[in-house]
Amino acid sequence: MAPGFSGQAVNTGQSIRLQDYAGKVVFLDFWASWCPPCVASLPAYNQMRRDIGTDGFEVIAVNVDEHSEDGLAFLRRHPVDYPVLLDPAGDIGIPYQLRTLPRSFILDRSGRVVASYRSYSAGDEQMLKQEILRVMGSPE
Amino acid sequence: MKHRVGTAGWLIALALCGSGPALGATCSCAGTPLLTAIDTSAREKGQLFISYVTEDHRISDLVSGSRDVRDETGRDRESFSQVVSASYALTDRWAVSALVSHIEHRRTIRSSQLGETRTSGIGDSVILARYTPIVITPFNRHEWALGLGLRIPSADDDLADGFILSEDMQPSTGARGTILWTGYTYAFNQAATVVFNATANYTDNQSNDRQYAFGDEVSLFAGVGHNMGPRFSYSVGLRYRRTDADSRGKFDIPNTGGEWLDFVPAVQWSLTDRLDLGLSGRIPIARDLNGALQFTTSYSYGFSLSYGF
Numbered sequence: 001m002a003p004g005f006s007g008q009a010v011n012t013g014q015s016i017r018l019q020d021y022a023g024k025v026v027f028l029d030f031w032a033s034w035c036p037p038c039v040a041s042l043p044a045y046n047q048m049r050r051d052i053g054t055d056g057f058e059v060i061a062v063n064v065d066e067h068s069e070d071g072l073a074f075l076r077r078h079p080v081d082y083p084v085l086l087d088p089a090g091d092i093g094i095p096y097q098l099r100t101l102p103r104s105f106i107l108d109r110s111g112r113v114v115a116s117y118r119s120y121s122a123g124d125e126q127m128l129k130q131e132i133l134r135v136m137g138s139p140e
Numbered sequence: 141m142k143h144r145v146g147t148a149g150w151l152i153a154l155a156l157c158g159s160g161p162a163l164g165a166t167c168s169c170a171g172t173p174l175l176t177a178i179d180t181s182a183r184e185k186g187q188l189f190i191s192y193v194t195e196d197h198r199i200s201d202l203v204s205g206s207r208d209v210r211d212e213t214g215r216d217r218e219s220f221s222q223v224v225s226a227s228y229a230l231t232d233r234w235a236v237s238a239l240v241s242h243i244e245h246r247r248t249i250r251s252s253q254l255g256e257t258r259t260s261g262i263g264d265s266v267i268l269a270r271y272t273p274i275v276i277t278p279f280n281r282h283e284w285a286l287g288l289g290l291r292i293p294s295a296d297d298d299l300a301d302g303f304i305l306s307e308d309m310q311p312s313t314g315a316r317g318t319i320l321w322t323g324y325t326y327a328f329n330q331a332a333t334v335v336f337n338a339t340a341n342y343t344d345n346q347s348n349d350r351q352y353a354f355g356d357e358v359s360l361f362a363g364v365g366h367n368m369g370p371r372f373s374y375s376v377g378l379r380y381r382r383t384d385a386d387s388r389g390k391f392d393i394p395n396t397g398g399e400w401l402d403f404v405p406a407v408q409w410s411l412t413d414r415l416d417l418g419l420s421g422r423i424p425i426a427r428d429l430n431g432a433l434q435f436t437t438s439y440s441y442g443f444s445l446s447y448g449f
Contacts, residue, residue, distance in 0.1 A: 032331070034331040034333075035331070064278045064279070066330045089279070093277075098277055099184055099277050121413060
């Protein structure tokens with residue numbers, strides 16, 4: 001099972017608990033404002049979420065900037081629709097054994113990690129979308 | 141995209157293997173170091189890196205102790221190595237690396253009738269296992285790694301030019317060696333765009349079938365690397381190396397062994413997200429060599445291509 005976490009989304013104000021997403025496929029993305037491919041991926045993932053829709057699917061992002069104001073400043077310039085949590089101390093990231101960024105995971109409806117990705121290049125969101133749709137269509 | 145592995149990983153790869161087996165220690169020329177060429181870039185489970193590295197050593201300085209001496213013999217010596225290496229991360233902590241080499245030696249003594257002597261062939265191979273108990277992450281600025289390696293003579297070491305040439309002119313040492321190393325890295329910022337790295341290596345050299353053993357070696361490296369964006373990095377460092385005298389049987393070979401201090405600059409370009417090009421050099425700062433006279437490295441430079449899967 002994917003390590004659980006909770007927090008308040010700084011952009012949407014939602015109270016987020018991973019276990020509340022049981023029954024939904026989750027794309028979990030770790031990023032930082034100093035990571036150029038992370039920065040490039042955010043609008044791509046935002047569009048991917050719009051394409052797939054939120055019926056049975058959600059994107060949750062975790063910003064790991066040690067100075068959270070850097071991540072917040074980036075979000076103000078480049079807002080996204082999906083919830084973003086702040087994790088400067090690694091309370092969420094350390095259990096996911098982060099070493100490099102960007103790092104993302106696909107969690108199935110049962111909260112299991114079924115895929116993980118270490119990088120982002122332009123166009124990767126198409127591949128991710130196909131994989132997410134496949135996981136959404138898979139029987140539990 | 142291997143951002144954040146970039147500077148730390150590359151500098152560690154460059155510096156963890158800051159010196160090599162003294163393949164040409166009979167002239168204390170630093171011979172043809174292989175350890176500098178081995179790729180240790182694989183740092184996350186399943187990563188595989190393949191590298192091609194060349195290194196050219198010009199060995200024309202004649203030294204007495206720590207003093208440069210004019211060479212009256214017109215001696216010119218060059219060693220050129222080509223190395224293919226692979227590094228694979230078995231887990232996020234354990235990785236293995238291996239390399240095979242091709243070595244060319246060229247020696248000219250203008251004052252003699254011998255003319256130019258050239259040798260070339262497959263050199264030694266090296267296998268390394270690396271364990272990293274403490275890794276740099278977005279939440280931790282320190283990294284510490286340990287390694288154990290084995291140098292294997294993988295080809296003949298008895299090329300002849302009328303008679304069997306000396307060990308420093310052979311492509312292979314003909315002898316096994318055991319390599320121990322450790323390295324520490326500190327990232328000055330969360331993005332690890334500026335890192336400090338220090339390493340220490342020890343190589344224990346065994347004898348070949350002619351009872352010749354290159355001197356055991358200690359090498360220390362300290363340097364700083366800077367990642368200036370997604371495509372370009374550079375580093376500067378100092379490398380100290382000390383080798384014992386070579387020996388044949390129970391007897392030390394005179395005029396072998398000593399201490400060297402070099403300045404090591406390097407640059408790297410990421411041509412694509414997977415392909416890196418590197419250039420590096422080694423410039424002597426100081427040396428103190430055993431015996432009355434030794435030829436040693438004037439300078440060396442290298443070129444590398446590395447591809448990550």
